[in-house]
Amino acid sequence: MPAHIAWENEAQWRDAVVRALDDWDSGLRANMGRLAELAEREAKARCPVDTGRLRNGVQTDLDTGEAHSDVQMVLFDDVPYAPFVEFGTRFMRAQPFLRPGLAAAQAHYEREMIQGLR
Numbered sequence: 001m002p003a004h005i006a007w008e009n010e011a012q013w014r015d016a017v018v019r020a021l022d023d024w025d026s027g028l029r030a031n032m033g034r035l036a037e038l039a040e041r042e043a044k045a046r047c048p049v050d051t052g053r054l055r056n057g058v059q060t061d062l063d064t065g066e067a068h069s070d071v072q073m074v075l076f077d078d079v080p081y082a083p084f085v086e087f088g089t090r091f092m093r094a095q096p097f098l099r100p101g102l103a104a105a106q107a108h109y110e111r112e113m114i115q116g117l118r
Contacts, residue, residue, distance in 0.1 A: 029062070029064060029071055032062055032071045032073050033062060034109070035073060035105060035106070035109050036060035036061075036062055036073045036075070037060070038105035038108055038109055039060060039073070039075045039101055039102045039105035039106075040058055040059065040060045040075065040101075041101075041105075042100075042101035042102070042104040042105045042108075043058045043075060043077075043097050043098050043100075043101025043102065044058050044101070045101070046096075046097040046100050046101050046104075047097040047101075048085060048095045048097065053079055054077060054079050054081070054082060054085060057077040057078045057079035057082060058075070058076075058077050058097075058098070058101075059075075059076055059077070059078060060073060060074065060075050060076075061073070061074045061076070075098055075101070075102050076098070077098060082098075085097070086098055086099070
């Protein structure tokens with residue numbers, strides 16, 4: 001939704017622009033938070049389970065930079081053997097769960113955004 005900015009002088013214009021950017025920034029963070037939740041859920045659903053430790057290690061982290069448009073989402077698993085499961089070894093086939101989980105979350109989120117634009 002485009003912001004409506006009305007002003008009578010330069011100070012009002014600056015205040016209106018700052019408010020519009022703050023609204024956009026909080027919306028961006030909220031959307032990234034939603035994508036992070038989806039990615040974590042999808043990765044956990046795809047994770048191979050033996051003891052449940054690997055699935056319980058799946059996490060997301062949102063990092064907001066100094067600029068208004070800098071928001072980064074990281075999907076990871078803090079279990080030490082997670083990379084071996086995700087990428088495989090010469091003795092074990094790969095059983096990816098993080099990358100497909102993120103891809104599924106992105107596809108689901110894109111569908112939601114497209115439906116919201118219609």
